[in-house]
Amino acid sequence: MDTSQLLKGVLDLAVLAVLRDEDGYGYDVLRRLRGGGLEEVGDASVYGTLRRLYRAGLLTSYVVPSDEGPHRKYYGVNDAGRERLVDSERAWRAFAEAMDGILTKEAAA
Amino acid sequence: MSAETKARPGLAEYLGRVRTALADLPADELAEVMEDVEPHVTEVFTETGDLDGVIGRLGTPEAYAAELRAAGGYPPPGPTGGSALWAARYTLLVTVVSIVVALGSGLVALSGGSGKFAVLGLCVVFAIPALMLLFTDRVRPSDVEALGSYRFANRGALALLDKLPPRAVAYLRSLRPAWWLVRVLLLVVTLMAGQAESALVVLTVVALVSWAGPRSRDDRRLLPVVVVANAFLAGVAIALLAFGISASTRESNGYPYSPSGLYYNGSYVNNVYAVDEEGNAIPQFYLYDEDGTPLKLYGEYCEDRGNERNFDNRFPLPRIEYRNRTCVVESGIPFVPLPPGATDRTPSVPTRPISPGASASTPPTTTASATSPATAPTTTAATPPLTSTPAPSVPTTVTPTP
Numbered sequence: 001m002d003t004s005q006l007l008k009g010v011l012d013l014a015v016l017a018v019l020r021d022e023d024g025y026g027y028d029v030l031r032r033l034r035g036g037g038l039e040e041v042g043d044a045s046v047y048g049t050l051r052r053l054y055r056a057g058l059l060t061s062y063v064v065p066s067d068e069g070p071h072r073k074y075y076g077v078n079d080a081g082r083e084r085l086v087d088s089e090r091a092w093r094a095f096a097e098a099m100d101g102i103l104t105k106e107a108a109a
Numbered sequence: 110m111s112a113e114t115k116a117r118p119g120l121a122e123y124l125g126r127v128r129t130a131l132a133d134l135p136a137d138e139l140a141e142v143m144e145d146v147e148p149h150v151t152e153v154f155t156e157t158g159d160l161d162g163v164i165g166r167l168g169t170p171e172a173y174a175a176e177l178r179a180a181g182g183y184p185p186p187g188p189t190g191g192s193a194l195w196a197a198r199y200t201l202l203v204t205v206v207s208i209v210v211a212l213g214s215g216l217v218a219l220s221g222g223s224g225k226f227a228v229l230g231l232c233v234v235f236a237i238p239a240l241m242l243l244f245t246d247r248v249r250p251s252d253v254e255a256l257g258s259y260r261f262a263n264r265g266a267l268a269l270l271d272k273l274p275p276r277a278v279a280y281l282r283s284l285r286p287a288w289w290l291v292r293v294l295l296l297v298v299t300l301m302a303g304q305a306e307s308a309l310v311v312l313t314v315v316a317l318v319s320w321a322g323p324r325s326r327d328d329r330r331l332l333p334v335v336v337v338a339n340a341f342l343a344g345v346a347i348a349l350l351a352f353g354i355s356a357s358t359r360e361s362n363g364y365p366y367s368p369s370g371l372y373y374n375g376s377y378v379n380n381v382y383a384v385d386e387e388g389n390a391i392p393q394f395y396l397y398d399e400d401g402t403p404l405k406l407y408g409e410y411c412e413d414r415g416n417e418r419n420f421d422n423r424f425p426l427p428r429i430e431y432r433n434r435t436c437v438v439e440s441g442i443p444f445v446p447l448p449p450g451a452t453d454r455t456p457s458v459p460t461r462p463i464s465p466g467a468s469a470s471t472p473p474t475t476t477a478s479a480t481s482p483a484t485a486p487t488t489t490a491a492t493p494p495l496t497s498t499p500a501p502s503v504p505t506t507v508t509p510t511p
Contacts, residue, residue, distance in 0.1 A: 066148070
């Protein structure tokens with residue numbers, strides 16, 4: 001199955017999750033997601049998702065000057081973002097559990 | 110754009126193309142997006158070493174922008190931003206005006222008169238920038254279709270089509286393949302009409318439709334051209350149809366074309382004069398037919414009269430002459446009438462008319478005496494000319510003393 005279809009639904013949650021403990025700029029987020037096993041995530045999708053979460057008021061952002069290249073814009077999760085993360089995480093776990101159950105039952109049958 | 114983008118060939122162009130593809134976003138948001146994208150693409154460039162590597166990983170700038178747009182929940186690309194919106198509006202406006210003008214020009218294409226294609230030519234001039242916008246993809250057909258005014262007009266047209274009986278619509282649709290035949294027919298008729306200018310225009314338009322019509326199915330940029338060209342041909346077809354119908358009804362009814370005005374023995378009557386039984390001119394009378402309808406003729410008056418009674422049943426109509434650039438009303442009889450009792454023969458026409466007042470109040474001999482002897486009829490003109498003066502151009506002998 002094409003994992004990019006699955007990714008679409010959970011990219012918000014994944015981005016919020018990798019920013020939970022440490023702020024990061026776009027490429028950081030991308031690396032963390034890929035490092036976490038989501039190799040297929042598209043570069044531009046991550047940047048788009050960051051902007052959408054920011055516009056939804058779930059992220060903060062600040063620019064850090066860089067000596068080597070363009071200034072980097074860091075994103076961090078704010079309180080609203082943390083609340084959303086908790087809700088989404090709960091929904092995801094319930095969903096994953098349900099899917100797991102269905103798949104297990106079908107396999108056993 | 111900073112110094113390091115300049116050192117990397119193609120990087121600035123890649124970023125520029127991403128920015129262009131997202132140009133419809135609000136300026137603030139676009140700036141924020143580019144603050145993310147610039148370090149990202151720069152970093153990928155550093156890792157891969159060249160632009161091909163960047164494209165290999167991130168896709169084309171347009172694909173990158175499209176992915177970012179989809180993930181970012183931005184509206185699909187449309188002509189929402191400044192110049193693109195105006196370009197789309199201009200294209201739509203020119204198309205609509207051209208359709209109307211083309212239809213009108215088609216209607217008059219076979220009629221006489223010069224300059225009937227002037228407005229159409231003007232439309233072509235205005236259409237050139239719009240076509241350039243379209244064919245350089247600065248205005249996409251989807252941009253025009255996204256315009257509120259286009260959607261409004263389209264909805265209206267579809268609603269109108271819904272109101273038509275479905276059988277009529279189906280019939281019109283079934284005629285579509287015959288349209289090429291109609292085009293050929295139009296061309297033949299125009300060539301036979303013998304108007305070089307019209308034939309050339311129709312030939313051009315038919316060629317244009319034949320070339321662009323089939324291609325417009327794949328390339329919608331050609332669609333406005335095809336619609337305008339077809340509107341012109343439709344105008345020509347309607348004009349021909351109307352001409353044909355009016356010609357055939359005229360024949361079947363057997364009514365000859367009857368022009369306005371008074372006729373006597375088949376020739377046009379310009380004025381009417383009346384005399385009493387003694388041959389005296391009746392200075393003023395009014396004509397009616399058997400139903401009491403005034404028999405009006407168009408009369409020319411001098412300017413100070415204005416236009417109040419130009420079309421009148423009061424006779425005789427004044428005759429206008431210009432002497433020394435002044436307008437002079439000649440209201441007398443331009444001939445000497447034979448007394449009604451005399452033999453019917455054509456009266457001779459003198460150069461100088463009779464004043465109506467004199468002829469009404471004086472006996473016929475005086476009337477005749479007022480005319481020049483050279484042209485006076487043989488009946489009553491016994492007396493020599495007395496008071497009649499020649500043309501006013503003759504200088505007066507009276508010189509005022511200072």
